[in-house]
Amino acid sequence: MQQTATPVSEPLGEPRDPDRRMMARALELAAAGVGQVSPGPLVGCVIVDDREKIIGEGFYIFDRVRHAETLALEQAGSNTCGATAYVSLEPHAHHGRTPPCTNALIAAGIKRIVAPIEDPNPEVSGKGFAHLRSAGIEVSVGSMAHEAERLNEKYLHFMRTGRPFVHLKLAVSLDGKIATRTGDSRWIAGEEARALSHRLRYESDAILVGAGTATVDDPLLTDRSGAPRRRVLVRIVLDERLQTAADSQLARTARDAPVLVFSGTSSAAAASDAVDTLQALGVEVIADETGGRDVFRVLEELGRRSIQSLLVEGGGVVAGAFIDAGMVDKATFFIAPVIIGGREAPTAVAGVGIEKMADALRLDEVEITQRGSDVEITGYPRRRMKDEG
Ligand SMILES: NC(=O)c1ccc[n+]([C@@H]2O[C@H](COP(=O)([O-])OP(=O)(O)OC[C@H]3O[C@@H](n4cnc5c(N)ncnc54)[C@H](OP(=O)(O)O)[C@@H]3O)[C@@H](O)[C@H]2O)c1
Structure with missing residues (x-):
């Protein structure tokens, strides 16, 4: 079962x-x-000759340094004069880790460039297209723009806002619970959904949970997808009262993969020696008066660290905080055919919520996919009217 409501832009x-x-x-x-480009964008390039035959292809990987256009031109060899280059993002015209790709395209005699969108990176934005046009190259912008936006949604969001793209992921029961009344949540969803969750971790720069989840589940929060990743997954806990234990899996593995804990300054957290103990284990404790309660500030701090994408894995209180703040950019719910029950069992999204159904957060571009016996629903929160003011 696959239902896609993605509009295809012309x-x-x-x-x-x-x-x-x-x-x-x-x-x-x-x-x-x-998984291998952050903090850069995903870029692919195809060079096509005048008989519409592909003569060169390339894609970008951060550690390989060289850009998609350069690799594709290299493969095309001496046949590039008069060819068309299809690039999935505006080519850059500045000197970064590599010389400008626009120079290479111009020098190769490319006649026409097709690209879906501008690169909002201020170093690139519009300048790449302008440079190509000034060299007499025909530049067509807009082909598959929506698909290109979605492919690079993390990078583009980060470039436009300076904050990471937030993807909320939860496994919920039919009755909307994320754990039993004792806090047991292993496992609500089946193997297929759990494997996909690791794929989502793989695609993210960082993962975040609340103190409740960190304490009850004692999770590792690592990417166990098995796929090669460039940047180590940064693990984050919102923990105002600094409840993260020194013998927790997170603290014990903080030297292997970074752990950031957002905590408060006025609580028992600051007064105790808990900060020293965690820091001695390699945990970075970021303490301020908001104690991680101000989700926007947390995201700004992560943005300063060049974290472009954040997977929020709950629990319900933290999910509610992100939704109340209007800071969820994408949501994936795995709905399992299981009923947990219990008034005290945590619900998927706590927070303040809304008064009227008309104010409910609706998802657009919804994809509904069967995952074993679970159903995955993924979509993009529709911007609320008040966000538009
Ligand atoms: N099924 C799933 O997908 C899933 C996923 C995750 C967790 N779970 C389950 O959910 C349960 C835990 O969920 P939970 O809702 O109780 O706890 P939670 O959301 O994991 O953590 C909430 C706590 O985080 C701290 N916090 C710090 N900054 C915050 C902020 N900006 N917004 C909200 N909280 C902030 C607060 O601790 P203080 O009040 O101490 O300051 C708050 O009580 C566990 O049983 C776990 O197994 C299930």
């Missing part, structure tokens, strides 16, 4: 089928870099 100007076909290939190539 290329701007003349819709040309070969453009969509080649851009789809460029996007497919770009996706091969997932």
